[in-house]
């Protein structure tokens with residue numbers, strides 16, 4: 001697919017892991033990509049360099065998605081540099097501390113909600129006026145298969161992703177009259193820094209050790225998620241909105257997340 005020519009994408013958390021795979025794939029498909037990161041500027045610069053080396057167009061932008069002022073400043077810079085964003089991939093995220101509800105105070109719930117739900121909603125709110133002026137716009141939110149699994153010790157993360165999904169479904173119905181498609185991609189375990197930490201915490205193993213026991217002989221890679229995001233943003237998915245695609249090889253008899 002190379003039909004994202006002329007589109008301007010913002011990938012939050014595009015500097016590492018799943019977001020890096022998505023940023024590179026959208027650029028390969030022709031989009032100009034704003035690569036957002038929180039603190040690892042070198043990783044974001046590497047993604048931009050890789051995209052540029054393959055003939056694509058990208059620029060890195062620092063902002064923590066849970067910092068409203070930083071997000072507003074970033075969007076203003078992206079607008080000046082690249083034009084109107086018509087494709088947002090809300091991917092930036094962080095794991096919870098993995099404590100039981102009995103041992104979790106309100107600040108941990110709020111921390112996760114700010115990163116996974118409230119920050120993305122503010123980002124969307126600020127982008128919508130521009131998106132509505134475009135012939136077609138897309139919001140793709142990266143959730144997690146965990147929403148349907150509700151494992152112990154994951155309430156803060158699961159709740160934040162579930163809230164994001166509820167908002168995304170609502171947004172899909174509110175914005176379809178303005179040409180904005182809104183879809184959810186929910187991966188199972190993915191081989192990233194976060195995935196390695198989760199595999200170690202939940203199974204005491206590395207992703208590479210888990211690969212043989214997973215469906216199709218491997219844990220998902222960022223490109224597995226990126227391909228689905230690229231499809232959702234493509235002309236082939238023009239009539240899709242409010243959908244949720246779970247990228248977990250049919251889940252969950254051996255999956256962790």
Ligand SMILES: NC(=O)c1ccc[n+]([C@@H]2O[C@H](COP(=O)([O-])OP(=O)(O)OC[C@H]3O[C@@H](n4cnc5c(N)ncnc54)[C@H](OP(=O)(O)O)[C@@H]3O)[C@@H](O)[C@H]2O)c1
Nearest residue numbers: 013016017018038039040064065092093189190192194195
């Ligand atoms: N890995 C999995 O197994 C898995 C499974 C299901 C869903 N997910 C979801 O997939 C998404 C990506 O996860 P990943 O595995 O790629 O994680 P990762 O390897 O830890 O990478 C996280 C990325 O998000 C950025 N980031 C973190 N907090 C941020 C914030 N507050 N503001 C802006 N950027 C921030 C990081 O930037 P810096 O490096 O600059 O901090 C980095 O680019 C997350 O939403 C995660 O919940 C992951």
